Amino acid sequence: MKNILSKRLNAVATLIKKDKIVADVGTDHASLPIFLVKEGRAKKVYASDINKGPLKIAKNNISAANLNEKIDVFLSDGLKNVPKDAEEIAIAGMGGRLISEIIDAAPFTKSEKVGLILQPMSDSVTLRKYLYENGYEIVKEFAFEDAKHLYSVLRVEYKGECISPTEVMCRVGRLLDNFGEFERAYIEREIGKCEKKIEGLKTSGKETDEIDKEIIVKNELEKILRSREI
Ligand SMILES: C[S@@+](CC[C@H](N)C(=O)[O-])C[C@H]1O[C@@H](n2cnc3c(N)ncnc32)[C@H](O)[C@@H]1O
Structure with a gap:
């Protein structure tokens, strides 16, 4: 069975350290675990999912690829049943709030x-707010496009330093470290969200405080983009 990863999962794979025990939480069809093992990039992989349906498909795909020895598949809500020797943990394709809840419970x-x-x-x-406030550091982040959708992917490590992030830090993360066309597009989209929110607040007659806060964020994001113009 040929296993071609989506651009999105490929972006995830690039941030996983090689030769480690990897866990893929919410594995769905187990595309990522199969890819990592086939490419010889993981020592062992745990593939887990909260739902039986996806897990059944994952098991079929793993068997079809003859990788039952290298990939352990099991039912798990988040990281609850994932063995604690997992060194690299991928949580992809879910909402940021759910991802932060999964981390918080582990x-x-x-x-x-x-x-x-x-x-x-x-x-x-x-998600970024949760990470900053709970001692996790975003050590790497980049934006990318897949099927005309814009995403970001983060590599995070626990450092134990809890900080109160600014709103701009939560919007931008570490995207400025490797600033390119997708990072620019990502921040432009954030500016668009600010504009939409400001409009919404204005039409609903909400407090000016909130509007002012959003205008400040928008201005800061615009300043960031201007400072990176060639
Ligand atoms: C949209 S799919 C993403 C699959 C794959 N990770 C990807 O990025 O393509 C989300 C998967 O997460 C699973 N899921 C949702 N909540 C979960 C949780 N709390 N713990 C484990 N898996 C979960 C769903 O059953 C589903 O298979």
């Missing part, structure tokens, strides 16, 4: 030996 991720590779489909601001 204190063993508060270890410098664990790397988290997170790819939120929404609520990225909530």
Whole structure:
């Protein structure tokens, strides 16, 4: 069986350290675990999912690829049943809030030996806020496009330093470290969200405080983009 990863899962794979024990939480069809093992990039992989349906498909795909020895498949709500020797943990294709809840319910991720590779489909601001406030550091992040959708993927490690992030930090994360066309497009989209929110607040006659806050964020994001113009 040929296993071609989507651009999105490929982006996740690039942030997973090689030769480690990897867990893929919410594995669905087990595309990522199969890819990692076939490419010789993981020592062992745990593939878990909360739902029986996806897990059945995952098992079929793993058997078809003859990889039953290398990939352990099991039912798990988040990281609850995932063995604690997992060193690299991928949580992709879910909302940022759910991802933060999964991390929060698994204190063993508060270890410098664990790397988290997170790819939120929404609520990225909530996820980054949770990470900053709970001692997790975003060590790498980049934006990319897949099927005309714009995403970001984060590599996160626990450092134990809890900080109160600014709104701009939560919107941008570490995207400025490797600034390119997709990072620019991502921040432009954030500016668009600010504009929409400001409009919405104005038409609903909401408090000016909230509007002012959003205008400040928008201005800061625009300033960031201007400072990176060639
Ligand atoms: C949209 S799919 C993403 C699949 C794959 N990770 C990807 O990025 O393409 C989300 C998967 O997460 C699973 N899921 C949702 N909540 C979960 C949880 N709390 N713990 C484990 N898996 C979960 C769903 O059953 C589904 O298979």
